[in-house]
Amino acid sequence: MPGPDDVSIRNLTQSPVPYKVLAFYKFADLDDCETLRPELAQFCCGRKIRGTFILAPEGINGTVAGTPDAIDALLDYLYGGAFGTRLAGAEAKVSWSETMPFLRMKVRIKPEIVTLRAPEANPARQVGTYVEPEDWNALIGAGDVTLIDTRNDYEAAIGTFEGAIDPQTKNFTEFKDYVATHLDPAKQKKVAMFCTGGIRCEKASSYLLAQGFEEVFHLKGGILKYLEVTPEAESRFNGECFVFDERVAVTHGLAQGEARLCRACRNPMPSTRACGAIG
Structure with missing residues (x-):
C-alpha cells in the first residue's frame, strides 16, 4: 500500500542523470528484524540497488541508490511486502546522482535506527x-x-x-x-x-x-x-x-x-x- 507522498515521489520529473537516490525512514514497530533483513537485502541486491538500510525494533532508516525503475519497485516493496502497512507515511526523499554514490548494499540490524541511548525518547509515542x-x-x-x-x-x-x-x-x-x-x-x-x-x-x-x-x-x-x-x-x-x-x-x-x-x-x-x- 503506497504511502501518502508516494505518488509525488514517483512522478518527479525524470532527470538526465541515471541514478535515483532514496532517503527513507520511519519510526515503527519492527520486532521481526531478523526476518526482514535477508528479504530486504535480497530484494535490493537483485535489482542492483546499493546503499545502507538500518533495521531496529524502533523502525527503519537508510539511503540507497539505483535506477529509477529499481527505486520505484523498492518503494512498492517498502510500503507493502513483508512490512505490510507499517511503513505507511514514511519520510521519503528523492535526489539524483550522476554516478552510483555507494559501493555495495548493506542491511544491518542495530538497537536503534538513530543512536541516542535514551529510552525515554520514543517518537512513536510523543514527538515535537x-x-x-x-x-x-x-x-x-x-x-x-x-x-x-x-x-x-x-x-x-x-x-x-x-x-x-x-x-x-x-x-x-x-x-x-x-x-x-x-x-x-x-x-x-x-x-x-x-x-x-x-x-x-x-x-x-x-x-x-x-x-x-x-x-x-x-x-x-x-x-x-x-x-x-x-x-x-x-x-x-x-x-x-x-x-x-x-x-x-x-x-x-x-x-x-x-x-x-x-x-x-x-x-x-x-x-x-x-x-x-x-x-
Missing part, C-alpha cells in the same frame, strides 16, 4: 511539532525561538541556518549532555531543531519533551526537503548540506555541492578552504 519547509522561515525568524542544529560539528561546519546554535557534538549521543548543560525548560520556552533528513530531530524533539520542554518544533523532512522546495533567493540556509555518500554535499535544488572530504581526517570541508589536519 512538525514544521513544513514553507513555514520554517517564519518560525526561525521569530525572536523568541532557540534554533538548534542537531547534527555533528563537522556537518554544521560546511552549512547551517542563519542564527542556529551548533552544539559542537561529535556524535548524536552527546546531544543529551548539551541539553543538560545548556538548555532549561524555564528559559528556553520555544525550541526549534533541524537535521539532515528529519530523523535525528524526531528523536531529539521526543527527548526534549521527556525533559519537560513544552514548545518543541522540528523541520519536517530536514534540510534536504527545505533545499528541495525553497527557492534559493528565499533560503535562510547558508553553505551546503553534508550527505553520507560519495556526493559529500548538496545545495539548493539538491544539486551536488562543491565540498569534498579531507584525505587526512575524512571530514567534509568547503572547496575554498584547506583542512587544518593537513600540515
Whole structure:
C-alpha cells in the first residue's frame, strides 16, 4: 500500500542523470528484524540497488541508490511486502546522482535506527511539532525561538541556518549532555531543531519533551526537503548540506555541492578552504 507522498515521489520529473537516490525512514514497530533483513537485502541486491538500510525494533532508516525503475519497485516493496502497512507515511526523499554514490548494499540490524541511548525518547509515542519547509522561515525568524542544529560539528561546519546554535557534538549521543548543560525548560520556552533528513530531530524533539520542554518544533523532512522546495533567493540556509555518500554535499535544488572530504581526517570541508589536519 503506497504511502501518502508516494505518488509525488514517483512522478518527479525524470532527470538526465541515471541514478535515483532514496532517503527513507520511519519510526515503527519492527520486532521481526531478523526476518526482514535477508528479504530486504535480497530484494535490493537483485535489482542492483546499493546503499545502507538500518533495521531496529524502533523502525527503519537508510539511503540507497539505483535506477529509477529499481527505486520505484523498492518503494512498492517498502510500503507493502513483508512490512505490510507499517511503513505507511514514511519520510521519503528523492535526489539524483550522476554516478552510483555507494559501493555495495548493506542491511544491518542495530538497537536503534538513530543512536541516542535514551529510552525515554520514543517518537512513536510523543514527538515535537512538525514544521513544513514553507513555514520554517517564519518560525526561525521569530525572536523568541532557540534554533538548534542537531547534527555533528563537522556537518554544521560546511552549512547551517542563519542564527542556529551548533552544539559542537561529535556524535548524536552527546546531544543529551548539551541539553543538560545548556538548555532549561524555564528559559528556553520555544525550541526549534533541524537535521539532515528529519530523523535525528524526531528523536531529539521526543527527548526534549521527556525533559519537560513544552514548545518543541522540528523541520519536517530536514534540510534536504527545505533545499528541495525553497527557492534559493528565499533560503535562510547558508553553505551546503553534508550527505553520507560519495556526493559529500548538496545545495539548493539538491544539486551536488562543491565540498569534498579531507584525505587526512575524512571530514567534509568547503572547496575554498584547506583542512587544518593537513600540515
